[in-house]
Amino acid sequence: MTTAPFEFFELHVLRATRISPGFARVTLGGAGLGRLASGGRDQRIKLFLPRPGQQEVAVPVGAGTEWWPAWQRMDADERAVMRTYTIREQRRAPDELDIDFALHGDTGPACSWALTARPGDPATVLGPVEEDNGGVDFRPPTDADSVLVCGDATALPAVAGILAALPPGMPARVWIDVEHAADRQELPTKADAEITWLCRDVPPGPGGPRGATVDGQPAGAKHPMLEAMRAAAVPGGAPYAWLAGEAGCVKALRRHLVNDRGVDRRRVTFTGYWRRGTSEDDLIRQAIAAAA
Ligand SMILES: Cc1cc2nc3c(=O)[nH]c(=O)nc-3n(C[C@H](O)[C@H](O)[C@H](O)COP(=O)(O)OP(=O)(O)OC[C@H]3O[C@@H](n4cnc5c(N)ncnc54)[C@H](O)[C@@H]3O)c2cc1C
The missing domain is CATH 2.40.30.10 (Translation factors)
Incomplete structure (x- = not known):
């Protein structure tokens, strides 16, 4: 390193x-x-x-x-x-x-x-x-004609930074999984972004800042982002996807995009930001052991 x-x-x-x-x-x-x-x-x-x-x-x-x-x-x-x-x-x-x-x-x-x-x-x-x-992972290929962004609460700061950096008019489909409707934030962007907030404490329905929808997922829904993405139309052409959040969820999202939707795996950046039941110290210990 x-x-x-x-x-x-x-x-x-x-x-x-x-x-x-x-x-x-x-x-x-x-x-x-x-x-x-x-x-x-x-x-x-x-x-x-x-x-x-x-x-x-x-x-x-x-x-x-x-x-x-x-x-x-x-x-x-x-x-x-x-x-x-x-x-x-x-x-x-x-x-x-x-x-x-x-x-x-x-x-x-x-x-x-x-x-x-x-x-x-x-x-x-x-x-x-x-x-x-080397600490920036969001790197769409130059020919990307749309972006898909999926992140849980830990990835919200990154999603905010990504949206702020997208070029004017870039089609962007964004899902953000947070605990509370009150956790939604203004996310300024020049992109043509459709933002879906998956808030676990509200029933489905329209509303939310900047035209975003509050889709509400049942508390305890295993992977609300996966369920939402499965139900959504994913743009054709040359999309680039960025996925971050709980490690198991992120893997499932990537599998869905690559295996079920045919998105080129080289056009998907996915990062486990945390792993359920495992502290970052444990993750580091496991990485060191694996490297040895
Ligand atoms: C590249 C990258 C960027 C990140 N950016 C952010 C960021 O900006 N903001 C942010 O909040 N997090 C961010 N994270 C995630 C953050 O590093 C982890 O959530 C980290 O585990 C938190 O440390 P902790 O000491 O609170 O918990 P730890 O001691 O690491 O974990 C203790 C327990 O809490 C669980 N846990 C950890 N995080 C969560 C969570 N979010 N929800 C539920 N249980 C959890 C663990 O599984 C473990 O059982 C990022 C991670 C990466 C890899």
Whole structure:
């Protein structure tokens, strides 16, 4: 794993706001943040947080591009908690970074941290210093004539970035699976986007911001996005699909597009953002074991 062109940014909380029932927005600032250069769209970062009881964020700041082996060598009880998040928005003058946390109870250290974050709390980000960097996955082929975007709450920040970056008039079919109708957000775009919010706490019916529909899925519906996509007309021509969310759901969506709809597998970007019953620490351990 290489870091270039990524660097550590030692930041602190400026504000923490509960923006809706299912989301907390944490705004970070700090010296050097001006060097961070987000590529937009689904720009991923690594977020490092102190363990409970720690004041400092223990990361191998001096290790440069060798940070990953250096981080693995650190005592697992001492090193910071590492999680993957998306830049929801980066602003200049003053330099600020927003991260939106999809709330899922108090079992995860990152989610718990976001719920209790206070101004001044430290957090370190491993982020890009060049806009064209390997932390952006949304890369439609140049001949794409439409896009399909599917994401759950964890992917909403990325979906917002993707919609903001789409060219004017690009046909886009978008499904977003959130817990609450009140979690819907304005998603400005110049694309010709049809956005469907799958809100688990409302019955089916029209409504929602910017003409989006609120399709309501029965609570506990296994894969609302899959059910919605199965029922929808998928554009022909040369679509490009971007799928992100719970790992099992994302795999099922990809299988449906490739096997049932005949979409070229090379035109589908799919990323498991989390896995049910598995923490990100466990996922990292499994990846390290598999690589060995
Ligand atoms: C590229 C990328 C970008 C991401 N961007 C964002 C983002 O911008 N915002 C965001 O909120 N998340 C984002 N995620 C997902 C986030 O990294 C995971 O949800 C992460 O597991 C949260 O860490 P945690 O410490 O709260 O929980 P963990 O300690 O990792 O997990 C604890 C338990 O909670 C479960 N869990 C984790 N996430 C969820 C969830 N959303 N719903 C229900 N149960 C869950 C796990 O399965 C586990 O059982 C992104 C992931 C990736 C790979």
